[in-house]
Amino acid sequence: MSYIRETIVTTVDAKGVPHIAPLGIIAQADGWVIAPFRPSKTLDNLTAVPFAIANYTDDMRIFAGCLTGRKAWPLVPVEDCPVPRLQAALSHSVLQVASVADDGVRPRYFCKVVAEGSHAAFTGLNRARAAVLELAILVSRLHMLPAEKIDAEIAYLTIAIEKTAGAAEREAWGWLMQRVEDHRNGV
Numbered sequence: 001m002s003y004i005r006e007t008i009v010t011t012v013d014a015k016g017v018p019h020i021a022p023l024g025i026i027a028q029a030d031g032w033v034i035a036p037f038r039p040s041k042t043l044d045n046l047t048a049v050p051f052a053i054a055n056y057t058d059d060m061r062i063f064a065g066c067l068t069g070r071k072a073w074p075l076v077p078v079e080d081c082p083v084p085r086l087q088a089a090l091s092h093s094v095l096q097v098a099s100v101a102d103d104g105v106r107p108r109y110f111c112k113v114v115a116e117g118s119h120a121a122f123t124g125l126n127r128a129r130a131a132v133l134e135l136a137i138l139v140s141r142l143h144m145l146p147a148e149k150i151d152a153e154i155a156y157l158t159i160a161i162e163k164t165a166g167a168a169e170r171e172a173w174g175w176l177m178q179r180v181e182d183h184r185n186g187v
């Protein structure tokens, strides 16, 4: 297995309209692979404009928000790059597509890092943030998972939320749990 970094990827379409999506970027010796499942706006954008920003952020509301229809997170321009970054990024990498391994299900975009930037300090690990990340991944796969697995994972992750969450993590958790409730109720 490869090392995967969980990021918010920003891309733009041919008209320059930005799109943001949580994506795990896969480490290579000389760059990162972005691997979106079809269909995907990120994939369409990378085909139109072969640049992406990998945004490294600890604001878990952005991961949870993207999965629950809250995508209007502030963006700021990046010098010499057609794609903006998240204002909330602690740091970022500018990725340029070097080659594509096409696939009917999940194409792989091999990217080289052409620039990087740092914007704010990393202030340490927090269990609730990790729990929100895990719930976000669970929510992105609800349609594939049996109910018992969903319930068991949420029961475990709830411990970290109850013990260690701040207001932002509670808000992110609440958005995702609403989506889980909707799924349980067949919405």
Ligand SMILES: Cc1cc2nc3c(=O)[nH]c(=O)nc-3n(C[C@H](O)[C@H](O)[C@H](O)COP(=O)(O)O)c2cc1C
Residues within 6 Å of the ligand: 006, 007, 020, 021, 022, 023, 024, 025, 035, 036, 037, 038, 039, 040, 041, 042, 043, 063, 067, 133, 136, 137, 140
């Ligand atoms: C932490 C995290 C990592 C994800 N990684 C991927 C990924 O590598 N590939 C993918 O297709 N979707 C991934 N997803 C789900 C996408 O965020 C989601 O399907 C998104 O809508 C992408 O589609 P879009 O480009 O059309 O917005 C991930 C979700 C989360 C929360």
